[in-house]
Amino acid sequence: xxxxxxxxxxxxxxxxxxxxxxxxxxxxxxxxxxxxxxxxxxxxxxxxxxxxxxxxxxxxxxxxxxxxxxxxxxxxxxxxxxxxxxxxxxxxxxxxxxxxxxxxxxxxxxxxxxxxxxxxxxxxxxxxxxxxxxxxxxxxxxxxxxxxxxxxxxxxxxxxxxxxxxxxxxxxxxxxxxxxxxxxxxxxxxxxxxxxxxxxxxxxxxxxxxxxxxxxxxxxxxxxxxxxxxxxxxxxxxxx
Numbered sequence: 001x002x003x004x005x006x007x008x009x010x011x012x013x014x015x016x017x018x019x020x021x022x023x024x025x026x027x028x029x030x031x032x033x034x035x036x037x038x039x040x041x042x043x044x045x046x047x048x049x050x051x052x053x054x055x056x057x058x059x060x061x062x063x064x065x066x067x068x069x070x071x072x073x074x075x076x077x078x079x080x081x082x083x084x085x086x087x088x089x090x091x092x093x094x095x096x097x098x099x100x101x102x103x104x105x106x107x108x109x110x111x112x113x114x115x116x117x118x119x120x121x122x123x124x125x126x127x128x129x130x131x132x133x134x135x136x137x138x139x140x141x142x143x144x145x146x147x148x149x150x151x152x153x154x155x156x157x158x159x160x161x162x163x164x165x166x167x168x169x170x171x172x173x174x175x176x177x178x179x180x181x182x183x184x185x186x187x188x189x190x191x192x193x194x195x196x197x198x199x200x201x202x203x204x205x206x207x208x209x210x211x212x213x214x215x216x217x218x219x220x221x222x223x224x225x226x227x228x229x230x231x232x233x234x235x236x237x238x239x240x
Contacts, residue, residue, distance in 0.1 A: 006050070008054075009238060009239070010057050010238075011053050011088045012084075012087075013048050013049065013050050014048070014080060015048050017077065017080045018076065018077045018080040019047070019076065019077045022050050023119075026050045026119045027050070027054075028203060028218075028234070029119055029165040030051040033117050033163040034187070034205065035055070035058055035059060037114065038066070038114040039059075039063070039066050039067070040069075040113050040114050040115075041055045041059070042068075042070075042071070043069070043118065044101050044118040044120065044143075045101070045118055045120055046070035046072045046081050047080075047081065048077065048084060049085055049096070050084075051118075052068045052070040053088055053094070055115075056094055057237070057238075058237070060090055067093055067095070068090075068093055068094050068095075069095050069097065069113075070096050070097065071096075071097045071101050071104045072096065073098070073100045073101070073143075078098035079098075100143075101148075102143075105151050105155060108155055110154055110155070111154075111157045112157070113156055114161070115161050116152050117163045117164070120148060120166070145170075145174050146177065148174075149181050149183060150181075153182065156208070159207075160207070160208075161186075161207055162207070163205050163206075164203075165203045166201065166202055168190075168198075168200065171201070171202030172202070174204065175188075175204055178206050182208060183206040183208060184206065184208075184209075184213075185204055185205060186207045186214070187205035187214045187215075188203070188213070189202070189203040189215075193221060218230055218234070
């Protein structure tokens, strides 16, 4: 059964046909990413297009000259994102490319993006879904970390940022591998689902020049079962 419409304050997302429905991870990374001096954005594995739409909404608040490109290997998900882009007020600033990110990179100039953002696949082969579309959307079969980082190194501008959200173990593996390839974390937010519970996700910002780094923590639910003020403040521009 298709997932229902996902409503945000300034847009809605039709999830019909997408390989994977919208989750909290996409909202988190879309709201968290630093857009300072950003004009050109690449969203890798856009799915329904939710992160790309969030980028467009945020960028439209302080500039008119911006572009958000999205890449999605799953054909039905790409069609879903295309419809969502076309129905938004920022459609002129959004493009969808229904190819692998490796193929997309071959036709792009080097260093052309100020920000690359992704809620990427992370499940190991032993945990693969029997559904092919979900397998592509949430596994490392079509995009492993080395390929992802090579793409980022090719397409990220010298002063650009790569923002990504991953489970804790995979996040550590990614930034350790990235450091060996010349990308260094400059910000990490450890995400906890509920106060008192262990960290479940890492939001990571990688850059070519490690001038400084910031570490902090975000808790989604307090002990009272309600969203924390930090989470509400982060997502207030999107949730109804």
